[in-house]
Amino acid sequence: MVAGPLPAPSGPGKDRLRLWIRLLRASRTIEAELRERLKKEFNTTLPRFDVMAALYRAPEGMLMSDLSRFLLVSNGNVTGIVDRLVSEGLVARARRNGDRRTSMVRLTEEGTQAFATIAAAHEGWIGELLGKVSEDDARRLTGMLTSFRSNWEGRE
């Protein structure tokens, strides 16, 4: 999967395979770097950051199922991450009157402050790690990725 150098395959369809391999290697490389910095600088993790980022954009809160759908991870996964964030005082669950199966999850005041700091650093890191990509290329690449995704997404 994460193939790299070596006997460059050729033939029909190989271009897409190569694209996928590059895509995967690029995101894994960046992810690894972010994970390391989040740990070193803020003693946190990428999954926690993802959850907080989602909640930061939704001051009114999110349901667990909204979170898992948005983050593209399983339900049970989110449960665990939120549990940990709650125990750290960064996130709170609020039972709802309407539907007692659900609970609104939101950042605490402390969580909001903490996230703002981390997010600023994060944006700087991305700027650094993708620094060699021109703003122009960035926009072009983004466009390609967006359209490709919307094409096959929502199949099943």
Add this chain to the structure above:
Amino acid sequence: MVAGPLPAPSGPGKDRLRLWIRLLRASRTIEAELRERLKKEFNTTLPRFDVMAALYRAPEGMLMSDLSRFLLVSNGNVTGIVDRLVSEGLVARARRNGDRRTSMVRLTEEGTQAFATIAAAHEGWIGELLGKVSEDDARRLTGMLTSFRSNWEGRE
């Protein structure tokens, strides 16, 4: 991190942030789909597939450290995955005469056959999932990703 729809941020540097988010969402979406199919069709996992793919390209075998470097994962990680592949008879470790710290890891006959089958299906899936990307765009995107990566890689 995996932000998506909603209040499109703007400002300097935001284009690269947006690019990163798209990149991550694209690869996670495809990865999830591949993982699911590997499980359903072949009862295996993405990490096992990755290791087997690496070994398939190296009939003479690879050291554990080669594997972990190539796959961009930690040493301990590879140990576990290889352990499982060995217990399934798909991979073999061979002690070396020269250096008794190391062992050459390679696919067994059974592993080679199994991988060939899975790899064929895998390539088809990629063709399907990235089908809407023209071969031309695929090559262009690949080029962009390659150059961006080689730029900041090998920093530390």
Add this chain to the structure above:
DNA sequence: ATATGAAACTTTAAGCTTGAAATAATTCAC
């Protein structure tokens, strides 16, 4: 020869991840 350090690998603890099974609450058909 022998310490000293480096290298290759494994082990461990903690956390992330999934898919499936279990719980609980709601909705809907009758």
Add this chain to the structure above:
DNA sequence: GTGAATTATTTCAAGCTTAAAGTTTCATAT
């Protein structure tokens, strides 16, 4: 209104992942 599906969430087992600590082996400088 009762029972049957549906929905939201949690729990669970198995496996993946990392960073750090530990083991064994090798290289090298005395």
